[in-house]
Amino acid sequence: MAALGMADRPITVGAVCVYHEMVSTAVEALKGSHIPVAAVSTGFPAGLSPFHLRLAEIHESVAAGASEIDIVISRRHVLTSNWQALYEEVKAFREACGDAHLKAILATGELGSATKIAKASMVAMMAGADFIKTSTGMEKINATQPTSLIMMRAIRDYYERTGYKIGYKPAGGISTAKDAVQYLVLVKEELGRDWLEPTLFRFGASRLLTDIERQLEHFVTGRYSAAHRHPMG
Structure with a gap:
């Protein structure tokens, strides 16, 4: 970080996302860090548990300290x-x-x-979503740039109509820093500079962290480190 000239910058992940069972553990571990804990909820990833249990899961995760909740919609409502x-x-x-x-x-x-x-993007925003997110990361097709463009233009349309800025999160299938840069360019060109902050944009891709670390090390040393030398390796 010192070699990059970034030693004084408090760079962290946007949030730590866990299943409900680990919410209280994550909240305790991150105490004082200002890193929010997000909980995947509502029968993640398929969203097929009984509706009252999906609501109860949200209540339980919020009570345990989660400050962000990732819900999955019922796909059948969209398909029909x-x-x-x-x-x-x-x-x-x-x-x-x-x-x-x-x-x-x-x-x-x-x-x-x-x-x-x-x-689906527009309806979710109208119903009160703070972010719309492409995928759970467990579908056969996850985040793609064409899909991202559709969702970003829905966000822009919603903002122009209401004045509310809704966040965007591509998730799944983004595993290299080069891929990430392409998404950042797309966000900047379609939504503007405000959406490059973690309050309005996140990557949902754990594998991406390792490649970012390796690219930064290559920038400083001229050599790539082995993936197993990194936390997510």
């Missing part, structure tokens, strides 16, 4: 174009979150068309 049902579902999740931020995972690789992705 039941937009009212999708709105009511996300709205109920939003209310259950209380003061915690809600990130709505759309599972875009399973929604069938660009039109449905755009409509």
Whole structure:
């Protein structure tokens, strides 16, 4: 960090995301760091548990100290174009979150068309999502740049209509620093500089950390380190 001229910069991850069982442990471990704990919820990753249990899971994670909740929508509402049902579902999740931020995972690789992705993005924002997120990372097709463009333009449209800035999170399949730079350029060009802050943009890709560390070490030393020398290796 000193060789990069960044020794005085407090660089951290945007959040630490865990299952409910590990929320209290993560909150305790991160005490004083100002790094938020996010909990994947509502029957992640498929979202097929009974509705009352999905609401209860949100309540339990918030009570345990999670300040961000990543919910998964019911894909069937999108596939059948039941937009009212999708709105009511996300709205109920939003209310259950209380003061915690809600990130709505759309599972875009399973929604069938660009039109449905755009409509699902808009409905989730209308229902109170603070972020819209591409994927759980466990679908066959996760984050892609074409899908990201659709979602970002929905965010821009929503902002122009309402004045509210909604965050964006591509997740799954982003594993190299070069890929990350392409997404950052896309965000900057489509949404503007404000969306390059962690309050409005996150990467959901644990594997990405290792490549970023290796690229930074190469910049300083001219050599790549072995992946197993890094925490996520």
